[in-house]
Amino acid sequence: MVTITDIAKACGYSRATVSKALNGAPDVKKETIERIRECARELGYHPNAAARALKVGRSYNLGVIFSDSTGVGLTHEYFSRIFESIKAEAERLGYDITFISQNLGTMSMDYLEHTRYRSCDGVVIASADFHDPAIIRLGESKIPTVTLDYTFDSRTAILSDNIRGMDTLVRYVYGKGHRRIAFIHGEMTSVTQKRLASFKKSCMELGIRIPPEYIREAVYHDPRSSGLETRALLELPEQPTCIFYPDDFSYIGGMNELERQGIQVPSQISTVGYDGIHLSEVLRPRLTTYRQNAERMGAEAARLLIEEIEHPDTWLPQQITVEGTLLEGGTVADID
Amino acid sequence: MVTITDIAKACGYSRATVSKALNGAPDVKKETIERIRECARELGYHPNAAARALKVGRSYNLGVIFSDSTGVGLTHEYFSRIFESIKAEAERLGYDITFISQNLGTMSMDYLEHTRYRSCDGVVIASADFHDPAIIRLGESKIPTVTLDYTFDSRTAILSDNIRGMDTLVRYVYGKGHRRIAFIHGEMTSVTQKRLASFKKSCMELGIRIPPEYIREAVYHDPRSSGLETRALLELPEQPTCIFYPDDFSYIGGMNELERQGIQVPSQISTVGYDGIHLSEVLRPRLTTYRQNAERMGAEAARLLIEEIEHPDTWLPQQITVEGTLLEGGTVADID
DNA sequence: CTTGTTTACTTAATCGATTAACCTAATTAT
């Protein structure tokens, strides 16, 4: 490895001067800076992140936490899209990404300890159990953190606009003439609560009454579970004309159940999903859904985290809500 | 942060002894080791990875490269599954994961430089352009590397068994009575070549002739492209009875095209995919496909890489072929 | 009783980069 000492020898300056030149210190002559940098380039010098981290405490390394009990992790398209954009933005700004977990090999360390172990400058908590004491401890620590879809007091958070997303969908199907709208939601997380509340509120504002049996709980991302709930809805004396699914993948389960019963989408029943995964656009008919702007969420998370890291003095916690867009597919029919 | 010096002060030994005790050196009394470790535990000590990396050159950090020109990266389920399993196995063995890219912020560095910059102990090249000089340079460097689905000379590689996978599928549909089998493949990579050659060889062994117009090139993971090729196949004077798709996602495009033309799967035409993504199992009918064992591939990659890192003297390059399994869905009909 | 060998530590150098403190020569101010 080419070190700063090699450069010092090669161009006849002291290591201190070389270091300062490379960092553009004001007390090194401009020509000297040029000469030293040229020399560094020729030798193929690159700083050693470990040495720098040790000395200055800055590693230019961000931790990310994607931990979910089910272990699916990044195989969810929503999360992999978020991750890709965190990574892209971080790299653009000169930061690497390390995954933070609990328990590395035989040593047991919690998230905060792991973060310190790797001298991460900050952490994006993209998916986690926010009641886990280890997550709370991290959120309350001095280490800069940004959370996604959850807000810690006085910390930066990036939120997907579930309220408006659901409202948009409700008004869209209302506009198409639907009044009997069923809502299959996922497990009761804070995100689910927002979506459900927004659904109910929008319906109320539009003056439509949703009977309680139209509101059903399924499991996110589980087509079997949404298939069962779909069947239950179809068995009701008064069937809904439109079914909301917890997410696009869950729609597949509903779609299968409808197909099995010989029910056509959208001519006989309308459906909408949530997320806007790639699949939703290649199905025929295309699924009408709300596309969360995962790319923007990830990029904002990285950007704000790095801002907090680099300007701790002028930094203020922010809660940013990122809007998505309605993807108008062909699964919602006009009814009169 | 609790350092080794804090422990030394707290329990009255020198820093050297503390370090040796924590690493279980033979020249420290057993009771001393116990006392020091107890003290470390009480103070909540965790080593500083940067300091250790600087001194011993080992970072307990693995680099991974998932770079594809299209930028989809981990949103491919195959790759995200591989990544998840690399990560899980690495963590089990005490290693963290860092993504290696080119161009961090304003500094431009190639893969090898980036790897050195982060003092990664080794690198898994999971997806990359293997003709890229920067990738070749890394593969030829002294740094331990493991590649997936590509073999560098005298290096460890984990290969998905494309030959057997394709052979299994061909024999399966042959067993169902199919003789007119069309093959839509993806862009011509080394993986595609293996699959195509295996397809042709198995057909030949079974004594079936595949007319050249049955073999068509599409774009991996692009339902539009596979839809077009499906249409072209349907326009042939003699239609195939079964269509092979480059991957499960591409099948969606074919499925849509078939549906639009009012052709039922599998009663009128049979189909098979490749990959075994989650989606293939929740579609009705379930897609018959070959599931690549991405979990095992990722875990083996991590395991062998760490073996090379930890036992460089006894290490030998290995090429491991990981078999997948036939997922028998309902898209291939018996014909007589 | 002297010398050699173990045992169980400690001292000090080191990894690569940064930076406070210091130095010298040149320039400016008085």
Added chain:
DNA sequence: ATAATTAGGTTAATCGATTAAGTAAACAAG
């Protein structure tokens, strides 16, 4: 002309952990 300042460096300490080399005490062997 002398003092004060500035420009442009250098020296040396430091971050935390490791480890070769050194040391003192305990013990064994001749």
